[in-house]
Amino acid sequence: MNKTLIVYYSLFGNTEELAFEIAEQTDGTLRELIPEENYSFEYNTAVKEVRNQISRGFCPKLISGNESIDDYETIFIGSPNWLKTMAPPVLSFLKSHDFMGKKIIPFCTHGGGGFGRITDEITEECPKSKILTGIASSGSISPEEITAWLTSVGYGEKAKK
Ligand SMILES: Cc1cc2nc3c(=O)[nH]c(=O)nc-3n(C[C@H](O)[C@H](O)[C@H](O)COP(=O)(O)O)c2cc1C
Numbered sequence: 001m002n003k004t005l006i007v008y009y010s011l012f013g014n015t016e017e018l019a020f021e022i023a024e025q026t027d028g029t030l031r032e033l034i035p036e037e038n039y040s041f042e043y044n045t046a047v048k049e050v051r052n053q054i055s056r057g058f059c060p061k062l063i064s065g066n067e068s069i070d071d072y073e074t075i076f077i078g079s080p081n082w083l084k085t086m087a088p089p090v091l092s093f094l095k096s097h098d099f100m101g102k103k104i105i106p107f108c109t110h111g112g113g114g115f116g117r118i119t120d121e122i123t124e125e126c127p128k129s130k131i132l133t134g135i136a137s138s139g140s141i142s143p144e145e146i147t148a149w150l151t152s153v154g155y156g157e158k159a160k161k
Contacts, residue, residue, distance in 0.1 A: 004028030004155075005069060008078035009089040011039055011046065014109040015078045018137055021146050022076055022107065026155045029072075033065035033089040050082050059092040066096060074103040074154075077122060081108050081136075084116035091125075099126040105153055106134035 006028045010016035016032070023030045037060065039046045053060070069075060077093070079086040086108075104126050106119050114136045123131050132153045135146065 002027050002029070003071065003073040004076070005031060005072040005074070006076040006078070007031045007033060007065065007090075007093060008076075008107075009033040009035075009080070009087045009093075010078075010109075011041070011080065011087070014137075014139060015080050015107075018107055018109055018135075018141075018146075019076070019078050021143060022078075022150070025143070025147060025150055026076075028074075028076065031065050031067070033093055034063050035060035035089045035092070036063050047083070050088070053088045054083055054085055057091075058088055059095055060088050062089060062092050062096075065089075065093065069097050069099075069102070072102065074105065075099070076105045076107055078107040078109075079118060081110035081113050081116045081118060084113055086118045086121060091121075094122065094125040100128040102126075102129050103132055104129045105132045108134070108136045110136055110138055112138060 004026050006019050006023045008015050008019040019030060039049050079090040106122050108115055108118050119134055135149045
């Protein structure tokens with residue numbers, strides 16, 4: 001069995017697209033995080049909702065994506081960069097599992113801010129995991145660049161497990 005899991009949250013589809021490409025190239029299993037109440041698709045309203053949740057460290061209840069991670073050795077974790085940090089549903093996921101001994105590979109999409117604090121925060125939440133170099137995309141990353149990155153972390157077209 002392929003022991004790779006690709007977990008992501010995406011509101012507008014950018015992070016989902018990157019997750020799909022990673023799954024395609026690694027043959028991993030995709031898992032979308034869906035919060036009980038989704039955010040507004042209107043940018044300014046979403047910023048207000050997100051700012052409120054992040055300031056409280058709020059972890060929304062997930063109605064999908066919270067199954068066991070026991071079967072997986074490597075977990076790609078994807079989020080949009082929201083106010084320099086990860087989307088709250090991703091924090092919910094991190095807080096509700098034990099990542100001891102697993103390899104974690106972050107990925108994010110953003111509007112210019114790169115990872116922001118996302119990698120540092122994942123590292124804090126998963127102190128007993130090996131965190132590998134992630135990838136941050138503002139939409140211009142080609143499949144070949146993703147292949148090169150995946151190869152550097154032990155995957156890639158020829159390294160499928
Ligand atoms: C509420 C909100 C906050 C955002 N904050 C940032 C930010 O701080 N820095 C940044 O570079 N992009 C920011 N963005 C842009 C998103 O990271 C970017 O559009 C991302 O690709 C969206 O991912 P998605 O399509 O998977 O939802 C923000 C977008 C939203 C909706």
